[in-house]
Amino acid sequence: MAFLHKELNESERAQIKQDVKQIVDNFGAVLGSLGDLPMEGFIERRESFREETLEFPCDKTMKEKILENAPHKNKDCIIAEKKAW
Numbered sequence: 173m174a175f176l177h178k179e180l181n182e183s184e185r186a187q188i189k190q191d192v193k194q195i196v197d198n199f200g201a202v203l204g205s206l207g208d209l210p211m212e213g214f215i216e217r218r219e220s221f222r223e224e225t226l227e228f229p230c231d232k233t234m235k236e237k238i239l240e241n242a243p244h245k246n247k248d249c250i251i252a253e254k255k256a257w
Contacts, residue, residue, distance in 0.1 A: 180188070231237075235248075244251040 239245050239248070239250065242250040
């Protein structure tokens with residue numbers, strides 16, 4: 173696709189600048205009419221941490237399952253090659 177290029181004279185440049193200024197001013201007026209908006213990502217909580225009262229039940233066979241799925245293992249460890257991906 174070819175791009176169209178046109179040399180602008182001074183009156184066309186002035187018109188474009190005027191149109192841009194009008195667009196920016198209108199945008200600013202709309203933003204100003206919105207008022208105060210809540211901050212994004214801000215959540216007020218009464219408590220920010222949860223009390224750790226009960227231990228999470230763990231699966232005693234988890235280690236065996238992981239080692240079973242590992243392609244390269246050595247007794248109790250997974251053998252991984254650095255930057256092998």
